[in-house]
Amino acid sequence: MNTAFNIDIYQQRRSHLMQSMSGGVAVIPTSPIRSRNGDVEYQYRPDSDFYYLTGFNEPDSVAVLCPGRAAGEYILFCREKDDDKELWYGRRAGLEGAVEKYGADDAFPIEDLDDILPRLLEDQEKIYASLGRYSDFDAKVMQWMNEVKLRSRRGIHAPHEMVDLSYLLHEQRLIKRKDELTIMQRAGKISAAGHIRAMETCKPGMTEHQVQAEMEYIFRKMGSTYNAYPSIVAGGENSCILHYIDNNAVLNDGDLLLIDAGAELDCYASDISRTFPVNGKFSGEQRALYEIVLAAQHAAFEVCKPGEHWNRPHERAVEVITEGLVDVGLLKGELNELIETHAYREFYMHRTGHWLGLDVHDVGDYQIEQQWRVLEPGMVFTVEPGIYIGKNSKVDSRWHDIGIRIEDDVVIRKAGHEVLTKAVPTAIDDIEHLMA
Numbered sequence: 001m002n003t004a005f006n007i008d009i010y011q012q013r014r015s016h017l018m019q020s021m022s023g024g025v026a027v028i029p030t031s032p033i034r035s036r037n038g039d040v041e042y043q044y045r046p047d048s049d050f051y052y053l054t055g056f057n058e059p060d061s062v063a064v065l066c067p068g069r070a071a072g073e074y075i076l077f078c079r080e081k082d083d084d085k086e087l088w089y090g091r092r093a094g095l096e097g098a099v100e101k102y103g104a105d106d107a108f109p110i111e112d113l114d115d116i117l118p119r120l121l122e123d124q125e126k127i128y129a130s131l132g133r134y135s136d137f138d139a140k141v142m143q144w145m146n147e148v149k150l151r152s153r154r155g156i157h158a159p160h161e162m163v164d165l166s167y168l169l170h171e172q173r174l175i176k177r178k179d180e181l182t183i184m185q186r187a188g189k190i191s192a193a194g195h196i197r198a199m200e201t202c203k204p205g206m207t208e209h210q211v212q213a214e215m216e217y218i219f220r221k222m223g224s225t226y227n228a229y230p231s232i233v234a235g236g237e238n239s240c241i242l243h244y245i246d247n248n249a250v251l252n253d254g255d256l257l258l259i260d261a262g263a264e265l266d267c268y269a270s271d272i273s274r275t276f277p278v279n280g281k282f283s284g285e286q287r288a289l290y291e292i293v294l295a296a297q298h299a300a301f302e303v304c305k306p307g308e309h310w311n312r313p314h315e316r317a318v319e320v321i322t323e324g325l326v327d328v329g330l331l332k333g334e335l336n337e338l339i340e341t342h343a344y345r346e347f348y349m350h351r352t353g354h355w356l357g358l359d360v361h362d363v364g365d366y367q368i369e370q371q372w373r374v375l376e377p378g379m380v381f382t383v384e385p386g387i388y389i390g391k392n393s394k395v396d397s398r399w400h401d402i403g404i405r406i407e408d409d410v411v412i413r414k415a416g417h418e419v420l421t422k423a424v425p426t427a428i429d430d431i432e433h434l435m436a
């Protein structure tokens with residue numbers, strides 16, 4: 001069994017969701033297997049919504065929730081056991097396993113979905129589904145609805161309302177419970193250990209890939225099967241490309257290295273960025289800009305607490321970065337005006353964070369009725385200010401090829417916040433000491 005949680009946790013999540021539905025039937029598919037090339041497939045990763053509700057890690061599965069159904073509210077369609085296929089492609093839970101190990105009230109072969117699902121929809125008022133993610137599934141939903149409609153002459157009613165499941169489910173996913181936070185704390189620790197290894201091993205002349213290997217060796221060794229997203233290991237001028245993933249350049253003495261990488265644990269993401277000198281010693285310009293980004297992160301942390309709104313950490317980071325850029329002479333003008341006219345965006349062009357959870361850019365609205373939402377205990381997000389000055393910048397070339405991002409993962413607690421990734425240093429002295 002793949003799941004790290006007690007199976008009751010998934011039951012609680014399904015109950016919670018069913019309580020927020022008003023009747024109807026919810027249908028939740030998992031992700032398909034995707035072909036990479038020839039007979040090779042991409043490593044399988046279940047759909048986050050599906051996994052959140054089921055803990056079930058096999059492709060070709062669909063969960064159906066029928067609140068109030070006497071014969072059982074949770075039905076799992078999945079692959080049957082098959083000795084020959086399992087010999088070639090790995091173990092399957094099968095229908096019995098779906099019930100016994102994964103807590104389904106009923107399990108049916110995935111091949112029977114088209115026969116059974118229209119029957120489950122009969123005389124239901126609503127169907128809840130997240131459309132727009134998997135086009136094959138979207139077409140199936142229409143097909144099932146049409147089949148029920150064809151039975152109207154027998155007095156059977158088809159659902160007359162189609163409700164987007166995402167809203168209900170994603171509000172639920174936004175607030176992380178204790179069990180999820182335990183996993184996310186562990187994911188943060190694994191990622192931190194990998195970043196520390198990268199700092200300890202990095203030397204001029206290594207390639208970005210070699211440093212990546214040192215870091216990801218720790219991720220795997222400590223139990224993370226996948227990364228939460230492809231690692232960004234970006235030396236020198238590459239540090240100014242926000243989503244650089246080639247990771248194939250040689251690391252030069254005197255350059256900075258920006259690493260943005262996180263381990264995934266039981267499908268939960270972590271997301272850390274650190275920036276450090278390839279040779280272990282910050283130059284004057286690197287140090288000046290690094291101190292600004294670090295001060296921006298600290299200022300943002302100060303407003304990570306219940307009652308502040310989502311955008312406050314970004315506002316604080318922007319203020320500190322703009323002020324710092326004025327101090328070092330890279331921006332000229334009056335502080336408030338530079339902020340209002342977004343002058344800082346020449347050097348800081350992304351936002352200061354995003355929700356974090358099963359997805360690295362996790363689900364949940366950032367605004368409610370066009371107001372930034374208020375931070376609540378259990379919300380997890382990143383705090384990731386940066387400054388980037390590429391080759392083409394008009395500023396003096398001594399500032400060129402400096403890309404800096406410092407990113408940590410934060411959970412809002414009743415009394416403020418906890419940084420899940422603090423084990424990897426950010427202070428210049430601590431980094432230089434670690435690399436010495």
Ligand code: GLY
Pocket residue numbers: 229260261271354360384407
């Ligand atoms: N690693 C993706 C991000 O920081 O948003």
Ligand code: MN
Pocket residue numbers: 271353354382384407
């Ligand atoms: Mn991030």
Ligand code: MN
Pocket residue numbers: 260261271272273407
């Ligand atoms: Mn990141």
